[in-house]
Amino acid sequence: MKIKYSAFHVLAIVAILLSSCSMNNVEQDNSFKKYFDENKVNGSFALFDNGRGKFVIYNLKRDTTRILPASTFKIVNALVALQTGVITTDSTIIKWDGVQRNVSNWNQDLSLAQAFRYSSVPHFQEIARRIGRDTMQKWIDSLKYGNMKIGPAIDSFWLDNSLQVSPDEEMGLVKKLYFDQLPFRKGVQKAVRDMMLQEDNSNYTISYKTGWGFNGENHAIGWVVGWIEENRHPYFFVLNIETADPEADIPAIRLNILNGILKQKGFFEGKM
The missing domain is CATH 3.40.710.10 (DD-peptidase/beta-lactamase superfamily)
Incomplete structure (x- = not known):
C-alpha cells in the first residue's frame, strides 16, 4: 500500500x-x-x-x-582521524592491543582500511583515544551530528547511547x-x-x-x-x-x- x-x-x-x-x-x-x-x-x-x-x-x-549510531560512527571517526593527521592514510597500521576477542579478524594489527572493513571496535576505540575528547567534540559539533553528546567515555560514546542520531x-x-x-x-x-x-x-x-x-x-x-x-x-x-x-x-x-x-x-x- x-x-x-x-x-x-x-x-x-x-x-x-x-x-x-x-x-x-x-x-x-x-x-x-x-x-x-x-x-x-x-x-x-x-x-x-x-x-x-x-x-x-x-x-x-x-x-x-x-x-545510537553504533559502528556507522566509524565514518565520522575515520574522517576526523584522517583530517587531523592522527591517522595518515588508509594504509596506516593500528596495532592490536593483544586482547583476544570473539571476532578473529580483530585479533591482529590492522590498517585503517582493514579496521573499517572488519568494523573493528577496539581499533576504532584506539583511534578515538588518539583524536581526543576536545577535537572529537569540535568535529561532531561542526557536523551537527545527531544530539552531539560524547558522554563520559571518549572510546565508547557511539556504543553506550550517549551519542544518538x-x-x-x-x-x-x-x-x-x-x-x-x-x-x-x-x-x-x-x-x-x-x-x-x-x-x-x-x-x-x-x-x-x-x-x-x-x-x-x-x-x-x-x-x-x-x-x-x-x-x-x-x-x-x-x-x-x-x-x-x-x-x-x-x-x-x-x-x-x-x-x-x-x-x-x-x-x-x-x-x-
Whole structure:
C-alpha cells in the first residue's frame, strides 16, 4: 500500500527533522513492512533518488527518531582521524592491543582500511583515544551530528547511547560525503568513500557502512547506511532495525532486508 502525502502535511511533519535532502516528492511505502515482518524485527527504511528528488520512506516516525549510531560512527571517526593527521592514510597500521576477542579478524594489527572493513571496535576505540575528547567534540559539533553528546567515555560514546542520531540524519551525512560537501578535505572524503565500497560491477556499485549495538532497553539495533549507483545515478539509503531477541542474527537480517527492498525497487540489474 502506498500513501502519498500532501506537500503541506509533509512540511508540517518533517520540515525540520528531514534535513538530508530537498524533497520534491515524499512517499511512504508500507509494502516494505513485509521484509521486517519476515525477519521478525521492527525498523525503518528510507531511499532518496537524488536525480529525481524523490524520497521514499517506510516508518516515518522511526526515520526521524535518534538512536545510537553504533559502528556507522566509524565514518565520522575515520574522517576526523584522517583530517587531523592522527591517522595518515588508509594504509596506516593500528596495532592490536593483544586482547583476544570473539571476532578473529580483530585479533591482529590492522590498517585503517582493514579496521573499517572488519568494523573493528577496539581499533576504532584506539583511534578515538588518539583524536581526543576536545577535537572529537569540535568535529561532531561542526557536523551537527545527531544530539552531539560524547558522554563520559571518549572510546565508547557511539556504543553506550550517549551519542544518538536519526536515520534521516545518517542519510544526510552520507549524501554530503558522496558529493564532497562535508567540512573535510576532498582527499579525506574520497578515502572514506573508497573504504565504504562493497561491490563494483557492470550493473551497479554499492557502498555502505553497517552498525550493530544495543539501546537502553538492551534491544539489538542494526544499521546499514550508504548508497547504490547505477548508470552514474546515485540513490541514498538508510536501514535501521531493532529486536528484543538476543539470538537474532543482526548481520544477516539487515542485509536480507536491504537486498530485498532494493531488489523490489528494481536495483541490481543496471536499469535504474
